[in-house]
Each structure stands twice: as C-alpha cells, then as structure tokens.
Amino acid sequence: MRNTSKRLLPGFGLTMGFSLLYLSLLVLIPLSAVFLKAATLSWDQFWQTVLNPRVLASFRLTFLTSLGAAAVNAVFGLLVAWVLVRYRFPGRRFLDGLIDIPFALPTAVAGIALTTLYADSGWIGALFAPLGIKLAYTPIGITIALVFIGLPFVVRTVQPVLQELDHSFEEASACLGASRTRTLWKVVLPELLPALLTGFALAFARGLGEYGSVVFISGNMPMKTEIAPLLIMTKLEQFDYAGATAIAAVLLVLSFLLLFVINGLQRRANRVQRQA
Amino acid sequence: MASIALGPAAESRETPAHLNEPAWVRVLLIGLAVLFLTLILLVPLAAVFAEAFKKGAAVYLQSLTSKDALAAIRLTLAVAAIAVPLNVLFGVSAAWAVTKFRFRGKQLFLTLTDLPFAVSPVIAGLVFILLFGSRGWLGPFLAEHDLKIVFALPGIVLSTLFVTFPFVARELIPLMEAQGKDEEEAAVSLGAGGWRVFFRVTLPGIKWGLLYGIILCNARAMGEFGAVSVVSGHIRGRTNTLPLHVEILYNEYQFAAAFAAASLLVLLALVTLAVKSFVEWRHRRHADALAARERQGALREEAAWR
Amino acid sequence: MEVRVDQLSKAYGGFHAVEDVSFRIGSGKLAGLLGPSGSGKTTILRMLAGLEQPSSGDVYFDGRRMNDVRPQQRGIGFVFQNYALFRHMTVADNIAFGLAVQRKSRTDIRRKVEELLELTGLAGLGSRLPHQLSGGQRQRVAFARALAPEPGLLLLDEPFAAIDAKIRKELRAWLKETIGRLGITSLFVTHDQEEAVEVADEIVILHRGRLEQHGTPEAIYREPQSPFVAGFIGESTIVPDASSLRGFEEEAEHHQGLIRPEYVELFKTNRPPAVRSAAEEGVVRRQFFRGSFWEVEVEAAGAQLTVHRPLEQEPLEPGEPVHVLIHRVYLFRGGTGRMAENRRKTDPMPVYL
Numbered sequence: 001m002r003n004t005s006k007r008l009l010p011g012f013g014l015t016m017g018f019s020l021l022y023l024s025l026l027v028l029i030p031l032s033a034v035f036l037k038a039a040t041l042s043w044d045q046f047w048q049t050v051l052n053p054r055v056l057a058s059f060r061l062t063f064l065t066s067l068g069a070a071a072v073n074a075v076f077g078l079l080v081a082w083v084l085v086r087y088r089f090p091g092r093r094f095l096d097g098l099i100d101i102p103f104a105l106p107t108a109v110a111g112i113a114l115t116t117l118y119a120d121s122g123w124i125g126a127l128f129a130p131l132g133i134k135l136a137y138t139p140i141g142i143t144i145a146l147v148f149i150g151l152p153f154v155v156r157t158v159q160p161v162l163q164e165l166d167h168s169f170e171e172a173s174a175c176l177g178a179s180r181t182r183t184l185w186k187v188v189l190p191e192l193l194p195a196l197l198t199g200f201a202l203a204f205a206r207g208l209g210e211y212g213s214v215v216f217i218s219g220n221m222p223m224k225t226e227i228a229p230l231l232i233m234t235k236l237e238q239f240d241y242a243g244a245t246a247i248a249a250v251l252l253v254l255s256f257l258l259l260f261v262i263n264g265l266q267r268r269a270n271r272v273q274r275q276a
Numbered sequence: 277m278a279s280i281a282l283g284p285a286a287e288s289r290e291t292p293a294h295l296n297e298p299a300w301v302r303v304l305l306i307g308l309a310v311l312f313l314t315l316i317l318l319v320p321l322a323a324v325f326a327e328a329f330k331k332g333a334a335v336y337l338q339s340l341t342s343k344d345a346l347a348a349i350r351l352t353l354a355v356a357a358i359a360v361p362l363n364v365l366f367g368v369s370a371a372w373a374v375t376k377f378r379f380r381g382k383q384l385f386l387t388l389t390d391l392p393f394a395v396s397p398v399i400a401g402l403v404f405i406l407l408f409g410s411r412g413w414l415g416p417f418l419a420e421h422d423l424k425i426v427f428a429l430p431g432i433v434l435s436t437l438f439v440t441f442p443f444v445a446r447e448l449i450p451l452m453e454a455q456g457k458d459e460e461e462a463a464v465s466l467g468a469g470g471w472r473v474f475f476r477v478t479l480p481g482i483k484w485g486l487l488y489g490i491i492l493c494n495a496r497a498m499g500e501f502g503a504v505s506v507v508s509g510h511i512r513g514r515t516n517t518l519p520l521h522v523e524i525l526y527n528e529y530q531f532a533a534a535f536a537a538a539s540l541l542v543l544l545a546l547v548t549l550a551v552k553s554f555v556e557w558r559h560r561r562h563a564d565a566l567a568a569r570e571r572q573g574a575l576r577e578e579a580a581w582r
Numbered sequence: 583m584e585v586r587v588d589q590l591s592k593a594y595g596g597f598h599a600v601e602d603v604s605f606r607i608g609s610g611k612l613a614g615l616l617g618p619s620g621s622g623k624t625t626i627l628r629m630l631a632g633l634e635q636p637s638s639g640d641v642y643f644d645g646r647r648m649n650d651v652r653p654q655q656r657g658i659g660f661v662f663q664n665y666a667l668f669r670h671m672t673v674a675d676n677i678a679f680g681l682a683v684q685r686k687s688r689t690d691i692r693r694k695v696e697e698l699l700e701l702t703g704l705a706g707l708g709s710r711l712p713h714q715l716s717g718g719q720r721q722r723v724a725f726a727r728a729l730a731p732e733p734g735l736l737l738l739d740e741p742f743a744a745i746d747a748k749i750r751k752e753l754r755a756w757l758k759e760t761i762g763r764l765g766i767t768s769l770f771v772t773h774d775q776e777e778a779v780e781v782a783d784e785i786v787i788l789h790r791g792r793l794e795q796h797g798t799p800e801a802i803y804r805e806p807q808s809p810f811v812a813g814f815i816g817e818s819t820i821v822p823d824a825s826s827l828r829g830f831e832e833e834a835e836h837h838q839g840l841i842r843p844e845y846v847e848l849f850k851t852n853r854p855p856a857v858r859s860a861a862e863e864g865v866v867r868r869q870f871f872r873g874s875f876w877e878v879e880v881e882a883a884g885a886q887l888t889v890h891r892p893l894e895q896e897p898l899e900p901g902e903p904v905h906v907l908i909h910r911v912y913l914f915r916g917g918t919g920r921m922a923e924n925r926r927k928t929d930p931m932p933v934y935l
Contacts, residue, residue, distance in 0.1 A: 008461050010470035012377045015369035019385075022366045026437055027391055030403035033413070037406050076312050083309040087302055095310065097553045101317050104492065104545035106499025107397075108519040109538040112526050113320035116327060116535075123319065148316050167295055168666035171633050174294050174653045175660040176680035177731060186679075190670040209396025211502035212519070216526065229398040229502065236402065236506060241411060248399045255394040263387060294633060294653050 031252075038249040041242055049246040054222050055231060059250070062228040065139055066207030069146030070154075074200045076147075077154025078192070084155075085162045099155050102148055107212025114145050115216040137219030142227065145213040150203030157199035158192055165191055194269035198262055205258040208251060324542050327535035339525075339533035340540070347513045348521035348537070354429070355517060356497040359436045363493050367444025368486070372474070375452040376460065386449075389442050400438045401506025404431055427509030432517065435503035440496045447489030451482050488555040495548040499541055583644050583657075583734035583767045584609045585630065590639035592625050592791075599625045601791040602639070607769060607784070609644075612761050614782030615771045616814070622791040623771045627737050630769065631660050643735065659728030661738040665720050667712040673723050674699070674708035680731035698726040701760065718749045725757070729764070736761070738770035742777060754781050775815050779803070787811050805912075807919060812840045812912065821885050824911050828883070829860045829924030833913060840912040840919075843890045848878060849905040850896060860926035864906040866898045882906040 038046065049055060084096050102110065118125045118135040125135050135141050169191065173183040211229040218225045228251055235244035296302070329336055339345060370389060374382060392400065406412050408425040418425060425431045459481075463473045479486075501519040508515040510524065518537060525534035585607040592600040600622040607613045615623040628634040630641055632653035641648045648656060667676050674695050681691045699705045702722040712720055721741065728736060741757065742750045758781050761768050772778050778785050779799040787794040787802065787810075795802055795811045806812035809820055824830050824839030848864075849855050864882030871877075876891040878898060887906065891898070898904065910923050 008464055009376050009457060009473070010464070011372060011474075012379075015373040016377075016379070019366060019370040019373055022362075022441075023370075023385075023388060026434070026441060028388065030407060030438065031391070031395070033403050033406045034399065076309075079305060080309045080313060083306050086296075087306055089306050091310075095313055097549055098313065098317050100549055100552060101321070101545060104495045104499075104548040105321075106501055106519045106522075106538075106541045106545070108501040108522050109324065109499070109541045109545075110320065112522065112534060112538060113324045113327075116531075117320055117323050123323065124315065144316075148320070151316060166664065166666065168662045168664060169668065170295050171631075171653070172660065172662055172666040172668075172727075173679070174633075175631055175656075175658060176727070177654050177683040178679070179654065179683075180294075180297060182683065187668055190668070193670075205394055209394075209399065211396065211398045211505075229396050232396075232398050232402060233506065236405060239411060241406060241409070244402055245406065248396075248402050251396055252399060255396070259387070259390065259394045 034245055034248050034252060037241065037245040041246060045242060046246050049243045050250055054226070055228075055247060057223045058226050058228045058231045058247075061139060061142070061225065062208055065142045065146055065227075066204050066210075069143045069150055069207050070200050070204035072143070072147050073150045073154045073203045074196055077151055077199060077203075078158055078196055080151075081155045081158040081162055085159060099152050102150075102152050107149070107210070108216075110148055111145065111213040111216035114148060114213065115141070118144055118217065136217050137221075137225060139225065141217040141219070142214050142225065145217045146203075146207040146210060149210050149213050150206055153202035153206060154196070154199035157202065158195045161192055161195040194265055198265045198269070201258055201262045201265065205255055205262070208254060208258075321542060324535050324538050327531055328539040330535075331532045335532050336536045336539075339530075339536040342533070344513050344516070345521060345533075345537060348516045348518045349540075351429070351432075351516065352498050352518040355432055355436050356494050358433050359440060359497045360490060360494050362437060363441050363497075364444050364486075364490055366441060367446075367448055367489060367493075370445040371448035371452050372478075374449055376457050389445055392438055392440075392442055397439055397500065397502025398506055400503040401435050403438075404434050404507050426507050427511065427515060429515070431507035432504050432515065435507050436497050436500050439500050439503050440493050443493040443496060444486070444489040447485055447492065448482060451485040452478070455481050484555045484558050488552055491548050491551045495544055498544060584642075585735060585767060585769070586642040586645075587626070587630070588640045588642065590626065590629060590641065591637045592622070592629060592634060593637045598791050600629070600636075603788070603791075603793045604639075605786050605793060605796050607767060609767055610765045612758065612768045612770075612781065612783045614778035614785045615769060615788060616773070616775060616778040616782075616785050617788035617794075618773055618814075620790070621788040623773075623788050624739055625791075626788070627739055627769060627771050630735070631658055631737055632656050633660075657731075657734045659731070659733035659736045661721075661724045661728050661736070661741055663740040663743055665712075665724035665744075667720060667723055667727070669712055672709050672711055673704065673715070676712070676723055677708075677727045677730050679727065684731060694730060698730055701729075702726045703756075717745045718753055721745060721753065725760075729766075734767065736766050736768040738768065740771055740773070742772070742774075750777075757781065779815065787814060789814075805919060805921075806840065809838055809840070809914060812914075812919075816842060817888055818842045819885055819887050821883070821911075824913050824922070826883065827908055827911065828862050829908065829926040830911055830922060832925060833922055834915075837913045837915050839922075840914065841885075841887060841908060842912075843877075843888050845908060845910050845912075846887055846889045847907045847909065848880065848889055848891055848898065849907065850898070851903055851905065853896075854905050855907050857927050858905070860924055861905040861907040864904050866900050866902045866904055868900060869898060880904060880906055883908075 041049075080095075080099070084092060084099075115136050116122050118141055120126065120129040120134065120136070122136070128135055133140075135144065165188070169187050170183050173187045174180075178186070209229060211227075211233070214227055215230055218227060218230070220226050220230055228247055232244045232247050232251075235241075235247070297305070370385075373379075374385065405426055408414050408418060408431065410419065410426070412426075425434070459477050460473050463477045468476070498517075499519055500517075501523070504517055505520060505523070508517065508520055510516060510520060512524070516524065518541060522534050522537045522541070525531075525537065587606075588604050590600055590603045591598065603622070603626060615626060617623045625634060629636050632648070632651060636649065643656070668679065671679070677695045677698055678691050681694055686694070695708065696705075699708055702725060704719060704722055704726065707715070707719065712723065715723065721744075725738075725741075742753060745753060754777060770781070782799060784796065784798050785802055786796045789810050795807045799815075802811060803815050806815065812818055813820065819841045821827065821839045821841065823835060824837050825833045825835045827839065830839070847855070848866075849861065855861050862882040864880040864887075866878060866880050867886070868879045869876055872890075875893060876897065878889045878891050880887050880889060883906075887908075889906075907927070908924055909927065910921055912919055913922050
C-alpha cells in the first residue's frame with residue numbers, strides 16, 4: 001500500500017468487515033460447497049458423469065447455442081449501438097430505454113413469451129412453419145432465447161465507448177484520403193473491438209448459465225434440446241446430488257475462466273484508452 | 277459490470293456529412309436495428325399482454341385474484357421485502373469501503389462481488405441444496421431441530437439474496453468513485469461523525485443512483501426464476517413465487533392465466549426501466565448544467581481579452 | 583499551394599463562429615491563425631479541410647473553388663490537436679495509412695515511411711504503438727502521417743498545446759525549420775501570441791469570428807490596427823486620451839494611445855532628462871528582476887505603465903518619484919493607427935532662446 005498515512009474517514013473496519021462477512025456467508029462458502037462436494041467424488045465417478053453421452057450432448061448444445069447467440073449479438077448489438085449513438089430518428093430514445101428489458105424482465109416471462117411467439121402457431125413461428133423451418137423446440141429456439149438474454153450486454157458495453165470515441169480519428173482518416181467504408185473498417189471497428197469482445201464474452205457467459213428463458217422454448221428433449229443447467233435440475237430432482245455437482249463444477253470453471261478473460265480484456269482496453 | 281452503470285448519453289451535435297454514411301445506408305441500418313429490436317424485444321412484450329387478455333378482462337382479473345395467485349404475490353413481496361434491504365445494506369457498506377479507502381486486494385474484492393453474475397442461477401440454487409437439503413451437509417442437523425430451509429421461505433430468500441446481491445453495490449461503486457472523497461474529508465475535518473457524514477454529505481449525492489440500484493435489485497428479486505425454482509419445491513400456495521406460479525400455469529396449459537400473472541412482472545420491468553430513464557435524465561441534466569457553467573466560464577475568459 | 587478565403591462565414595444556429603473573413607496565404611508560406619478561444623480560428627481551419635461546411639463564402643486552393651470538394655479529395659494534411667493517432671496501429675502503420683489509401687506498392691510505402699521517420703527524428707521507433715511514445719514524439723508521428731501523402735497544404739490545430747513547456751520551444755523551432763525546408767504551404771492555429779510570432783511568416787489575427795489584422799509579425803507589432811491587436815501582441819498599456827500626455831498635447835483629442843515598454847524611459851530625480859518639460863512626473867510602484875533587465879511598473883499621467891530598465895542603470899526603489907519620458911505613442915482612430923513622437927522632446931525652441 002502506498003498510502004500509509006492515517007485514514008481520515010471513519011467506518012473502514014465496520015463496512016469492510018460487514019461486506020466480507022456477508023460475501024463469505026452468502027457467496028463464498030456456498031460456492032465452495034460445490035467444489036468440496038465435487039472433491040468427494042472419485043475421478044471415475046466424476047468422469048463417468050461428465051462424459052456420459054447425454055451430459056456431453058447437453059454441454060455441446062449449451063456451448064454452441066451460447067456461442068451462436070453471442071455471435072448474433074456481437075453483430076446486431078454493434079449495429080444497434082451504432083444506430084442509437086450515431087443516428088437521430090423518431091423513437092430512438094424509446095428504443096434506447098428498451099434495450100435493458102432483458103435485465104429487468106423475469107426470465108420465465110421472457111421464456112413463455114418467446115415460446116408462444118416462435119412456436120409453429122405463434123405470430124412469428126407461423127411465418128416460418130410453411131417453409132418447413134421449426135424455431136421453437138429446436139436449437140434455433142434456444143439461440144433466440146439466448147439472443148434476447150445477451151443483447152444488453154453487447155449494446156451497453158459498446159455504446160459508451162462509441163459515445164466517447166473522438167470524431168478526430170474519423171476526421172484524420174478522411175483527411176488522409178480514406179473512404180467512409182475504409183474508415184469504419186480500419187479505424188472505427190478496431191477502436192470498438194475491445195468493448196465488442198467484452199460484450200461478446202459477457203453475453204456468452206450469461207448464455208452458458210441461462211435457465212429460465214430457455215427451458216420453455218427448448219423442448220428439453222434429451223440428447224437434442226436439453227441444456228446443461230436443466231440437466232443439473234433433473235439430477236437434483238432425482239436426488240443425484242453428486243451428478244448435479246459434477247456438471248455444475250464444469251459450468252462454474254468455464255464461467256470463472258470467462259470472467260478472468262473479461263477482466264483481462266477490460267484492463268487492456270483501459271490501458272490503451274488512457275493515452276491521449 | 278458496465279451494463280448496470282448509468283450510461284453517459286450526452287447528445288452530440290448533428291453529425292457532419294464527412295462523418296456520415298449515405299442516406300440510404302443510414303435508413304437501411306436504422307431499419308435493420310429497429311426490425312431486430314422489434315422482433316426480439318417489443319413483440320414478446322406485446323405478446324404477453326395479447327395472450328393475457330385473449331379470453332377477456334374477466335378471465336384476466338379472475339386469474340390474478342385466484343387463491344394461488346394471491347399467495348404467490350404475497351410470497352414474492354415477502355421475499356423482496358427481506359432480500360432487498362439486506363442487499364442495500366451490503367451494497368452501501370461495500371461501496372463505502374471500496375471507494376473511500378485504499379486497501380490491498382480491492383480488485384479481488386470487486387471480482388468476488390461480481391461472481392454471482394457469472395454463476396448460473398441453477399447453480400445458485402444447487403449450492404443451498406448441497407448445504408441445507410435433506411441429504412446436504414447440514415440436512416440431518418436441521419431435521420433434528422425441525423428447521424426447514426430448503427423447500428421453504430428461508431431457502432427462497434437465500435437463493436434470491438445470492439442472485440441479486442451485486443446489483444446495489446455495482447450501481448453505487450462507479451457513482452461514488454466519480455464523486456471522490458473530498459467532501460466527506462472536509463466534513464470530517466469540521467468535526468462531523470461517520471453517520472452524519474454519510475447521511476448529510478454522501479447520501480444526497482448518490483440517492484438517485486441508489487434508488488435505481490434498489491429498484492433493479494427489487495425487480496430481479498421478484499423475478500428470479502432459476503435459483504428459486506431449485507430450492508422452492510413448487511408447493512402450491514406455500515412456496516410458489518410469482519415466476520414459479522407462471523411456470524406451473526403454463527405447463528398446465530392455462531395460458532391466459534399464466535400470461536396474466538406474467539403481465540404483472542412485465543409491468544414491474546417497465547416501471548424499473550422508467551425509473552432508470554428518469555435517473556439517467558436527472559444525471560444528464562446535472563451534467564448539462566455543469567457544462568453550461570463551464571461554457572459561461574469560457575465566455576467570461578474570452579470577455580477578459582477585450 | 584496558394585490558399586484564398588473569400589467572405590467566409592459560419593453560423594451554428596444563432597451563433598456566428600466566423601463572420602465575413604477574407605485572406606490569402608501565398609504558396610509556401612507558414613501562416614498562423616491567432617486569437618483567443620472562441621475567436622473562430624479552429625472553425626476556419628476545419629472549413630479549409632472540408633471538415634466543416636461554410637454557411638457562406640468560398641475557399642480556393644490555387645484559384646480552384648473547394649467548397650464542394652470532400653476532405654478526402656482536397657489534398658491536405660491535418661494535424662489534430664490531440665494528434666488522433668490510430669491507437670491500435672504502430673507508428674509505421676499510422677504513417678503508411680494515407681499511402682495505403684493511395685494504393686502505393688508495398689516497397690514504395692516502406693521507403694516513404696522510412697524517409698519520414700528519418701525526417702521526423704523517429705528512426706527506429708516505427709514498430710512502437712502510440713501509447714509507448716512521449717508527447718513530443720506523438721506530435722512528430724502526427725506530423726509525419728499528415729505529410730506522407732504529400733499534401734499541397736498542411737493544417738495544424740494547436741500543434742503545441744498538449745506538449746510540456748520545456749520541449750515546446752524546441753519543437754517549434756524544429757517545425758518551422760522542417761516546414762521551411764519542405765516548402766509546403768502551412769496554416770496553424772494557436773492562441774499563444776508568442777508562439778505565433780516565433781513560428782509564423784505571417785499572422786492572421788481573429789477576434790469574435792472576425793479578422794482583425796493580417797500581416798507579418800513585425801508589421802503587426804509595429805502597426806497594430808486595433809486596440810485588440812495591440813493588446814494581443816506584445817506588452818502594452820492603453821490610455822484613453824493620448825492628448826492628455828505631455829508632449830502629445832497637439833494630437834487630436836480622444837484618440838486612444840498605446841504605450842509599449844520600449845517607448846518609455848525613466849529618469850531618477852537627480853538626473854532629469856535633457857528636456858524636463860517633455861517628461862511626466864511618476865512614482866515607482868513595483869519592480870521585478872527579469873534577468874537581463876528590470877521590469878518597472880510606474881504610475882504616471884493617471885495610468886500604470888510598464889517599463890524595461892537596463893541593469894546598468896542605477897536601480898530604483900518602490901515609492902521613489904521619477905521622471906517618465908514617453909518617447910512615442912501609437913495612436914488609434916477607427917480601424918487605423920499611426921505612431922506619434924513626443925513633440926516637446928524634439929521641440930527646437932529652447933535652442934533659440
């Protein structure tokens with residue numbers, strides 16, 4: 001610590017003590033329970049659970065749909081952020097406020113609403129059904145739900161960066177003779193890339209653990225449309241604590257890795273951005 | 277996480293031509309964005325109300341006033357009434373510790389605070405089953421003393437606390453970071469005590485951010501589904517919160533009733549966003565006033581040249 | 583390239599940032615746009631670059647009207663105040679950006695980049711990223727990047743504003759010399775009169791969006807055309823009515839008079855000037871040691887005058903009464919001015935008596 005002088009403001013002991021106690025009791029101790037429980041499994045038990053074809057299929061599905069949804073969000077989230085920051089049009093403020101709906105709306109509500117819409121008889125599903133394309137109860141439906149859940153993460157990380165982006169970068173590029181397309185591609189996009197990657201990673205991480213919005217639209221067919229969090233649920237209902245814990249441990253490790261990556265990304269972006 | 281911070285939304289001047297795309301590109305991009313947001317966000321909201329009123333207002337009201345629905349609403353309110361104040365307490369005290377002092381491991385502390393964001397809600401429920409479930413570590417002890425945590429109110433509250441606990445802290449930390457600690461230090465040097473400093477100096481500056489943090493935390497507490505679903509046991513009239521009630525009705529093909537209950541949660545979400553917009557509007561106005569004052573300063577400076 | 587601006591105006595809503603400004607900068611000249619903040623100087627620079635559209639008036643490069651030409655096609659180099667270096671590109675890639683746009687061959691680009699790195703004293707730093715450079719180095723990169731496509735006109739917005747005072751002086755001299763060597767027509771914006779005087783061949787002084795005066799630094803210093811210009815360039819005191827001063831009674835009444843430190847001489851009471859009646863009586867208020875001279879503030883004729891007094895002369899004390907001989911005063915009336923000499927000092931009458 002650089003600052004060794006006496007603390008002027010009061011309350012450090014009280015607030016830090018309470019915060020740490022609360023954090024430990026509520027989050028750290030319960031979370032370590034997962035790993036302690038997982039540690040009581042033998043290697044064989046653990047791998048048998050995790051490498052079970054049904055579990056593997058659920059991991060594959062969860063991973064791929066989350067990745068797909070995060071990719072869709074990276075593209076459309078960037079588009080939405082760009083349109084909201086750079087263009088003026090009627091209803092812009094309204095749309096801007098709406099972006100946070102997935103944060104505020106209970107996931108179960110999103111789940112049943114999306115299912116009703118994208119089912120074959122729903123407003124949107126009915127448009128695709130005649131073409132032989134099923135949306136709900138397929139991996140596509142799961143991806144749609146995860147796009148809904150992940151959208152604000154991308155928009156809300158890219159938006160402030162875009163807002164703060166100095167016009168002089170684009171002007172410098174124009175003065176050097178670059179076309180608008182070249183400027184967007186070579187100058188603006190690289191400036192936004194760290195934020196875009198962070199948003200992508202956040203949306204991806206959120207998708208891996210998402211449950212409420214997905215269980216309704218997924219159809220929950222083993223091997224086909226069963227996501228990993230649902231499998232934890234199923235194992236718990238069968239009182240297979242060990243199995244549930246093994247799957248949870250894998251998901252947790254994956255989430256923590258992502259959290260680590262996200263922190264790294266943000267720190268790097270901050271470092272580069274700090275220079276004038 | 278960036279998502280919950282109040283985004284700076286300062287209006288920029290009209291974009292000059294060389295920084296802009298051709299009109300048809302602009303129209304195309306705006307059209308695409310609006311179409312996407314409509315399909316993904318707007319239509320689902322509209323669908324909730326359309327389905328809720330499909331069988332008329334009478335059925336709608338009836339579904340909301342049924343015995344089970346009322347019990348679910350009561351339970352949801354009770355859970356929020358316990359969970360939100362506790363998380364506010366944590367949020368304020370964590371924000372105070374983090375923003376007013378320097379200490380080793382601050383970054384680690386912040387990362388740990390963010391943990392629940394990265395944990396699947398199902399796992400948030402699972403941890404409490406592992407601890408307090410009938411086959412969990414404390415299960416036998418609890419059974420002996422006839423204490424019920426899982427499949428009862430305490431379990432629901434605990435898992436809700438876990439899921440919603442970073443929201444207030446995450447809202448306050450950037451706000452208090454930006455405000456610095458000069459004013460508090462000045463107050464202390466004038467002889468004010470800690471509580472007095474907090475209520476008289478700190479609180480007035482953060483009250484709107486705190487309000488939004490509370491509202492968001494409340495919305496998530498009332499709407500939490502995955503974690504609560506694991507620990508509640510779905511006992512109708514006893515341990516069903518509103519989101520669980522929605523699920524049960526939906527799975528029983530009582531769509532109108534399910535969407536009626538869901539519509540309440542949609543309203544809750546809309547109110548939450550309205551408060552957010554209001555708080556952001558206040559921040560913007562505040563920032564504009566500051567900018568105007570600065571502009572006036574520049575004018576005075578310029579006048580001094582004459 | 584010769585630059586001509588004709589009755590240029592720019593309004594934002596009701597605010598006139600630039601109003602009816604006309605000037606011409608000859609080919610190869612280095613000109614400074616000088617004015618306080620809010621004087622419209624940056625707006626003019628941006629209109630020259632095509633980054634801002636004039637509300638009315640025209641911009642000509644070599645006689646060709648440029649108003650409707652996009653910035654990409656104007657053949658200009660622009661150095662931004664914050665440099666606007668592309669943060670994710672190396673120094674070499676930054677410099678090569680404008681060349682790549684022109685679809686130059688890879689070997690040509692590499693040769694040109696090396697040449698510019700050499701010219702700007704950045705040899706060996708080509709693979710660095712902007713945030714690994716010092717402020718002065720970043721400015722040189724911005725300069726090299728703007729020069730790479732061989733523009734006919736170089737525009738610099740407050741090029742030294744973000745640089746430490748220490749290095750600033752050195753960079754100014756370097757920039758002036760380099761631009762002179764390249765012979766490229768250049769305009770830079772500054773609010774610092776010392777910088778403008780030191781660097782520019784000619785200065786355009788702006789105030790509240792209007793052109794106050796355009797000329798060489800020397801001409802502007804010697805013959806300011808308005809009290810604003812006089813006050814902006816060099817140190818001076820303005821007296822409201824010059825005819826109230828001794829030796830200037832015959833000048834027409836109610837002309838403002840500008841008095842610079844070098845116009846005034848101080849005499850101790852025991853060593854009065856040759857023509858005593860030509861001097862005002864004054865009192866020393868304050869005195870500052872300035873290294874090679876004393877800066878003395880005296881109160882005389884109802885005004886505070888600043889005077890530079892050589893070190894070899896006898897020092898003065900605050901509160902000491904002195905004779906204040908005002909050799910000359912610069913008189914204003916309307917938009918013109920002229921120099922007036924102290925008539926009593928040269929009055930031949932005493933010789934005849």
